[in-house]
Amino acid sequence: MNIGAVSKETGLPAKTIRYYEDIDLIKPLRDDNGYRQFRPRDVHMLNFLGRARALGFTIEHCRTLLALYEDETRASADVKRVARDHLKQIESKIEDLNAMRDTLGHLIDACAGDDRPDCPILRDLGGAS
Amino acid sequence: MNIGAVSKETGLPAKTIRYYEDIDLIKPLRDDNGYRQFRPRDVHMLNFLGRARALGFTIEHCRTLLALYEDETRASADVKRVARDHLKQIESKIEDLNAMRDTLGHLIDACAGDDRPDCPILRDLGGAS
DNA sequence: CTTGACCTTCCTGTCACTGGAAGCCTCATC
DNA sequence: GATGAGGCTTCCAGTGACAGGAAGGTCAAG
Numbered sequence: 001m002n003i004g005a006v007s008k009e010t011g012l013p014a015k016t017i018r019y020y021e022d023i024d025l026i027k028p029l030r031d032d033n034g035y036r037q038f039r040p041r042d043v044h045m046l047n048f049l050g051r052a053r054a055l056g057f058t059i060e061h062c063r064t065l066l067a068l069y070e071d072e073t074r075a076s077a078d079v080k081r082v083a084r085d086h087l088k089q090i091e092s093k094i095e096d097l098n099a100m101r102d103t104l105g106h107l108i109d110a111c112a113g114d115d116r117p118d119c120p121i122l123r124d125l126g127g128a129s
Numbered sequence: 130m131n132i133g134a135v136s137k138e139t140g141l142p143a144k145t146i147r148y149y150e151d152i153d154l155i156k157p158l159r160d161d162n163g164y165r166q167f168r169p170r171d172v173h174m175l176n177f178l179g180r181a182r183a184l185g186f187t188i189e190h191c192r193t194l195l196a197l198y199e200d201e202t203r204a205s206a207d208v209k210r211v212a213r214d215h216l217k218q219i220e221s222k223i224e225d226l227n228a229m230r231d232t233l234g235h236l237i238d239a240c241a242g243d244d245r246p247d248c249p250i251l252r253d254l255g256g257a258s
Numbered sequence: 259c260t261t262g263a264c265c266t267t268c269c270t271g272t273c274a275c276t277g278g279a280a281g282c283c284t285c286a287t288c
Numbered sequence: 289g290a291t292g293a294g295g296c297t298t299c300c301a302g303t304g305a306c307a308g309g310a311a312g313g314t315c316a317a318g
Contacts, residue, residue, distance in 0.1 A: 003295085013276080016276090019275060035295090035296060035297080048254050048256070051253070051254050052254050054229075055233055056229045058274090059273075065251070065254065068248075068251060069254065069255060071246075072246060073246060075243065075244040076242055076244075076245055077242045077243055079248045079250050080241075081242075083236065083240070087237060090233065094230065097223045097226070100184050100185045104184055104215065107212065111205055111209045113209035114205060117202060117205065121212050122205075122208055125180045125184075125194065126173070132265075133264065144306065144308085147266095147267095148307095162266090163266060164264090164265055164266080187304080
């Protein structure tokens with residue numbers, strides 16, 4: 001399977017797939033003409049990566065998870081630890097964003113949004129007490 | 130005021146302040162020795178930037194907001210538009226993260242987290258239907 | 259006069275790609 | 289056999305918003 005077909009099947013851009021090879025996440029074979037040759041296993045790994053990335057795992061987390069995936073003697077505790085770490089970061093990000101949303105929402109509500117210069121949003125950013 | 134003092138007062142790292150000058154957000158004066166000389170107005174603008182960044186506005190949004198802030202003849206509608214744009218992006222990010230959290234949370238709950246290899250998290254990432 | 263804290267510029271690295279240029283390879287058509 | 293389209297290759301540069309660090313100038317205190 002060539003990179004174009006794999007890209008279609010996995011939904012990952014060819015650029016991304018090349019990048020994943022670059023950083024040694026996958027190791028497709030090569031044809032005589034230099035084209036990458038993807039085995040079903042490679043495609044499978046790419047799908048795994050796509051799903052893990054969609055869940056927001058970093059590339060390094062993905063590397064760990066992929067290694068665990070391939071390791072038949074893994075302990076599910078190791079997987080769970082990585083996932084929980086990541087979940088914590090997600091939750092912390094959500095909290096940050098919620099705080100931003102609330103503040104910004106209040107400011108927006110308070111702003112007339114007309115052609116006059118007076119604006120609570122700017123007043124707040126400017127440091128009004 | 131030198132950069133160190135400004136850094137302390139605004140809470141922004143000196144590196145960040147230099148960066149903001151680099152991209153023309155602020156234009157402090159220079160002493161004869163080449164040191165940056167910050168006027169109260171510069172410090173004020175940096176505080177503005179710090180607060181806007183804390184609300185998650187991009188640098189380009191900050192540039193726009195700062196220009197509006199300085200413009201006495203602005204229309205508050207312009208400010209409100211920028212803020213609402215940003216709010217939408219925040220809300221969309223929150224939704225993405227909530228979806229991730231839910232999925233990941235379910236998977237984590239389903240994972241025994243012991244020393245056995247069987248793991249619903251990996252099963253899902255691997256493409257179990 | 260030296261020490262240590264502060265300041266300067268410049269270069270590199272981050273993260274996970276994305277865009278683009280320049281140049282092969284392959285297949286179909288004329 | 290020439291041509292053209294589309295796919296593949298590598299390599300280089302850019303993204304956002306800085307952070308780290310090297311090499312060197314400046315300043316106040318002891």
